[in-house]
Amino acid sequence: MTDLPTTTDKKLGLVIDLDTCVGCHACVISCKGWNTENYGAPLSDQRPYGEEPMGTFLNRVHSYEVKAEGQAAQTVHFPKSCLHCENAPCVTVCPTGASYKRKEDGIVLVNEQSCIGCGLCAWACPYGARELDQEEGVMKKCTLCVDRIYNENLPEEDRQPACVRTCPAGARHFGDFADPESNVSILTAERGGMDLMPELDTAPVNKYLPPRLKDSFDDESILAPFLDPVAEETQGFMGWLDKQLSRLPGDTKTQSEDV
Ligand code: SF4
Ligand code: SF4
Ligand code: SF4
Numbered sequence: 001m002t003d004l005p006t007t008t009d010k011k012l013g014l015v016i017d018l019d020t021c022v023g024c025h026a027c028v029i030s031c032k033g034w035n036t037e038n039y040g041a042p043l044s045d046q047r048p049y050g051e052e053p054m055g056t057f058l059n060r061v062h063s064y065e066v067k068a069e070g071q072a073a074q075t076v077h078f079p080k081s082c083l084h085c086e087n088a089p090c091v092t093v094c095p096t097g098a099s100y101k102r103k104e105d106g107i108v109l110v111n112e113q114s115c116i117g118c119g120l121c122a123w124a125c126p127y128g129a130r131e132l133d134q135e136e137g138v139m140k141k142c143t144l145c146v147d148r149i150y151n152e153n154l155p156e157e158d159r160q161p162a163c164v165r166t167c168p169a170g171a172r173h174f175g176d177f178a179d180p181e182s183n184v185s186i187l188t189a190e191r192g193g194m195d196l197m198p199e200l201d202t203a204p205v206n207k208y209l210p211p212r213l214k215d216s217f218d219d220e221s222i223l224a225p226f227l228d229p230v231a232e233e234t235q236g237f238m239g240w241l242d243k244q245l246s247r248l249p250g251d252t253k254t255q256s257e258d259v
Helices: 026-037 120-124 162-166 183-191 236-247 252-258
Strands: 012-017 060-066 074-080 099-101 108-110 172-176 207-209
Touching: 012 183, 026 060, 026 162, 162 172, 172 183, 183 207
Parallel strands: 012 207
Antiparallel strands: 012 172, 060 074, 099 108
């Protein structure tokens, strides 16, 4: 229904380090703040101080306890937002052209003027990365802070996504994956950055750096057993994470409850 560009000049995206993320939610709050006050319709809340509070978020952090055989349990915090996929099913399913991927930098956006709130794109996204704003009736998703990164009214150090600028642990990195010399390309190569659910062929631009075992000083064992390299089928920690993700309800109302 809506075409994707065959290629993009840049591939802007995030590297998220699951080894250093401490689950503080600062990225969630700064994202909500910036994207409520700036680009597009505000991100609404429903009953924020009442029963069953709900709200629209572009970035959420899910926390899990992971235990491998013979190892102590450890907590892994998993920040989740749009991965700006190269083969984005959320774009091709859109009946109005409201969802689109930019040729110049690869950012996936929603034109709120032509969005009819049908929800097809949220259904098509396998990562649960889109949320229909209950008040505005339009689809919301991470914009990579497109109104910050090119904003010449901001000091240069602030021309980064709000989540990256805010993260106190330095767990979030922004850059161009099309450039093999960029910070994100180098981090991904050096630390074994991974795609989420690679078997779906969505070709996510964002990459995750896997967590190391916390109670091991042995370099050999640091990557085992969670970090089997992703092959044809997702295995190890990322496979387990994929399963947890697939259990997340597609219903955006329910997603809103687990911030
Ligand atoms: S993560 Fe979901 S919303 Fe983002 S581009 Fe991929 S399919 Fe679309
Ligand atoms: S909710 Fe909006 S962006 Fe999503 S498929 Fe429908 S019209 Fe397109
Ligand atoms: S701000 Fe950084 S450390 Fe805190 S939850 Fe987000 S990614 Fe993790």
